[in-house]
Amino acid sequence: MPALIFDCDGVLADTERDGHLPAFNETFAEFGLSVRWSDEEYARKVKVGGGKERMRTLLTPEFVAARGLPSDPAALDEQVARWHRRKTEIYTGIIRGGSVPPRPGVRRIAAAAHEAGWTLAVASTSAEASVRSVLELAMGPELAAHFSVFAGDVVQRKKPAPDIYDFAVRRLGLNPADVVVIEDSRNGMLAALGAGLACAVTTSAYTGEEDFTGASLVVDSLGDPPPEETVTHVLSDPLGVRPGPRVVLADLAVLPSADGAPDSTTSDPPVDGPHPRPH
Incomplete structure (x- = not known):
């Protein structure tokens, strides 16, 4: 068949430009991460497969220390998962709003x-x-x-x-x-x-x-x-x-x-x- x-x-x-990008940026703002991806920067991020994986590109040692994020890998993974769950909620709201x-x-x-x-x-x-x-x-x-x-x-x-x-x-x-x-x-x-x-x-x-x-x-x-x-x-x-x-x-x-x-x-x-x- x-x-x-x-x-x-x-x-x-x-959906990337008008759905995922604003959802990522709103999530970063809600969690106080002081990150806002530009359209140009996000054009590079989309080459990374998976939303959590894109978020993890932020996690340099300097970024983790400056934001007071956990250094334990398992705890850091859970923090990324929380960001991503909230990002998914924001994104699905954008899609259901019919603007894309x-x-x-x-x-x-x-x-x-x-x-x-x-x-x-x-x-x-x-x-x-x-x-x-x-x-x-x-x-x-x-x-x-x-x-x-x-x-x-x-x-x-x-x-x-x-x-x-x-x-x-x-x-x-x-x-x-x-x-x-x-x-x-x-x-x-x-x-x-x-x-x-x-x-x-x-x-x-x-x-x-x-x-x-x-x-x-x-x-x-x-x-x-x-x-x-x-x-x-x-x-x-x-x-x-x-x-x-x-x-x-x-x-x-x-x-x-x-x-x-x-x-x-x-x-x-x-x-x-x-x-x-x-x-």
Whole structure:
């Protein structure tokens, strides 16, 4: 059975700049840490997989001593966990407030995949509560109920390690040759490729200049038809998929095949309309 696995942040919604960054900064302020990440600084932090892991980048010996933080590693880990729990609460409040819109095309493609009988999942290194809030925002409650969610500390090593995708494939009983991953970052792409999965990339606010060598398709957006029309711009297309003004399920269905040959058992529902096939 074919499967479509989405990353969360940057794929379902462009949450890093307008969700995670303000949530981190509000958390730092609440705990009196005298830290405020700028947009430029956070563009570097997003390359660190996992929220707690990003917070730990603060913990130089000088920072720990200046803030009176515990020197015992276990106590310091618990302090970071408290910061992160509060950050997750702030972040989910931002998402539920509706100020961060879903990215174009994600609900359309997920609905087409569900209609075609594909397995749907999200695999993310963000906290599970955060992921579920974005999933419901992006997909709506009815479609979100058909997703399996693999998130947070379900694996020890975060992206770019392949562990989260290996775990999802095992738990869902999938054949890696039938899986397509949609990612937005190089770390996410490397995780998918490391698990032996085909990966399409839709670049996001902080990832447009990253190196996506190895991805099967790279676009700036999955695109949507009118009235919300967003047109897909192809950035890399090594398999010659040649998507039209928007990426459709049939485009993704060919990606696990090295030569781009379409799978005759998979087609788009009529909602996505006719689409040229690769030659």
